[in-house]
Amino acid sequence: xxxxxxxxxxxxxxxxxxxxxxxxxxxxxxxxxKQAERIRLLHSRMAEQLKVANxxxxxxxxxxxxxxxxxxxxxxxxxDTGAIVFxxxxxxxxxxxPAGALVGQRIETLVSPLEQEALHIGLTRxxxxxxxxxxxxxxxxxxxxxxxxxxxxxLTLASVPSPDRRRYVLAVxxxxxxxxxxxxxxxxxxxxxxxxxxxxxxxxxxxxPLFILTGRLQLLESKxxxxxxxxxxxxxxxxxxxxxxxxxxxxxxxxxxxAHRSHPEPCRVAFTVEEAAAFLADHFAxxxxxxxxxxxxxxxxxxxxxxxxxxxxxxxxxYAVEHMRANGKGTLTVSAQRSTVSTQxxxxxxxxxxxxxxxxxPEISPEQVARLFEPFSAKPESRKGTGLELWxxxxxxxxxxxxxxxxxxxxQGATFIVRLPVATEPPLSLDPLPAGKTRPLDQDRLDQxxxxxx
Numbered sequence: 001x002x003x004x005x006x007x008x009x010x011x012x013x014x015x016x017x018x019x020x021x022x023x024x025x026x027x028x029x030x031x032x033x034k035q036a037e038r039i040r041l042l043h044s045r046m047a048e049q050l051k052v053a054n055x056x057x058x059x060x061x062x063x064x065x066x067x068x069x070x071x072x073x074x075x076x077x078x079x080d081t082g083a084i085v086f087x088x089x090x091x092x093x094x095x096x097x098p099a100g101a102l103v104g105q106r107i108e109t110l111v112s113p114l115e116q117e118a119l120h121i122g123l124t125r126x127x128x129x130x131x132x133x134x135x136x137x138x139x140x141x142x143x144x145x146x147x148x149x150x151x152x153x154x155l156t157l158a159s160v161p162s163p164d165r166r167r168y169v170l171a172v173x174x175x176x177x178x179x180x181x182x183x184x185x186x187x188x189x190x191x192x193x194x195x196x197x198x199x200x201x202x203x204x205x206x207x208x209p210l211f212i213l214t215g216r217l218q219l220l221e222s223k224x225x226x227x228x229x230x231x232x233x234x235x236x237x238x239x240x241x242x243x244x245x246x247x248x249x250x251x252x253x254x255x256x257x258x259a260h261r262s263h264p265e266p267c268r269v270a271f272t273v274e275e276a277a278a279f280l281a282d283h284f285a286x287x288x289x290x291x292x293x294x295x296x297x298x299x300x301x302x303x304x305x306x307x308x309x310x311x312x313x314x315x316x317x318x319y320a321v322e323h324m325r326a327n328g329k330g331t332l333t334v335s336a337q338r339s340t341v342s343t344q345x346x347x348x349x350x351x352x353x354x355x356x357x358x359x360x361x362p363e364i365s366p367e368q369v370a371r372l373f374e375p376f377s378a379k380p381e382s383r384k385g386t387g388l389e390l391w392x393x394x395x396x397x398x399x400x401x402x403x404x405x406x407x408x409x410x411x412q413g414a415t416f417i418v419r420l421p422v423a424t425e426p427p428l429s430l431d432p433l434p435a436g437k438t439r440p441l442d443q444d445r446l447d448q449x450x451x452x453x454x
Contacts, residue, residue, distance in 0.1 A: 074173035080127040096145035112142040266301035266423045269336045276313040288329035295336040303423040312396045315389035323361035333358045358415040364408035
């Protein structure tokens with residue numbers, strides 16, 4: 001091998017860089033490192049901002065979920081297939097579904113069959129075209145609970161924007177059962193006012209001849225002293241009993257027609273119960289009824305007409321006595337305390353009191369309980385009353401803007417629950433009673449009661 005060939009096979013040495021070239025490369029490397037550091041810092045800053053944004057998003061989502069869960073109205077989200085994808089606790093409560101069970105259900109199942117087709121057509125049009133007369137409107141519907149019972153509702157539908165271009169609808173449901181009951185009660189009260197005027201005229205027209213008839217019967221009875229008049233006297237006795245029943249019925253009508261011309265003043269429940277109990281003391285003793293009272297000492301007063309308020313307790317106690325009469329004895333427990341339930345959603349609980357009157361008579365069937373406060377429906381065959389007592393109770397309670405209900409369970413007799421708003425005027429100044437003492441009864445009130453209810 002020649003020298004020239006051997007030299008050609010040897011690797012060539014790299015050209016030697018100058019100092020200026022090396023310095024330029026070092027400078028470029030430094031600039032690249034600086035740029036990389038800036039990119040790293042920017043990436044770190046963006047990552048931190050993303051973490052903060054995610055935390056804020058999660059906090060906002062948690063806040064929104066908390067609001068939705070705490071909302072009193074039902075809130076339901078529907079996707080473009082008509083299926084429920086979200087429902088808050090209020091919606092489950094309104095429609096009687098277990099927590100979380102509404103998700104996946106069709107929205108049409110929550111309304112009555114008569115309204116399902118209209119709702120389906122309206123939603124389908126919106127999902128297809130983005131337009132519907134239902135969106136943004138408040139419509140009244142009849143909701144259907146899981147057990148099949150109906151509940152009146154206000155339904156509001158709103159469109160929900162979505163990044164995936166799918167259309168969603170948010171449905172806000174408000175249970176308007178209380179409002180509908182109040183509207184029905186207003187209509188009923190209008191009829192009651194008409195009846196009141198009619199009864200007032202009837203009472204006025206019957207009182208005078210009834211007074212004359214009573215006087216003549218008493219005069220005739222005084223003349224029937226001969227032995228041969230015994231049978232005739234029995235007939236007169238029956239006539240007198242009928243007159244007494246008619247007089248009692250007129251007294252009930254008087255109490256009813258007086259409801260709209262009463263003179264309300266602050267009344268104490270304990271004092272009124274005491275008056276009513278004293279008036280019925282003979283009834284309690286005759287029928288072996290034990291009376292137990294458990295009335296809170298700090299109970300506020302009720303703004304009511306004293307006579308009507310007392311008559312309300314008298315009628316409830318009389319019904320209890322008659323209800324327990326078949327047992328030959330019984331126990332009547334009257335308790336009163338601040339109510340734990342408000343009868344109006346807008347009123348705080350502390351503005352109401354609750355009076356319970358519980359007897360240990362026989363069970364009242366659910367059918368009888370449903371009609372208990374209707375005229376003449378609460379009069380057993382053995383009773384001597386008019387059948388208007390509980391009707392008068394309800395009328396008085398309604399005039400006080402309260403509620404009265406009855407519960408009856410096997411072995412527990414009947415319990416009447418009266419909820420009344422407390423008086424907004426300052427309470428009467430009455431000194432507290434010493435231990436073991438009772439307040440003297442208002443004898444004038446008791447005497448008037450005996451005249452009104454012979």
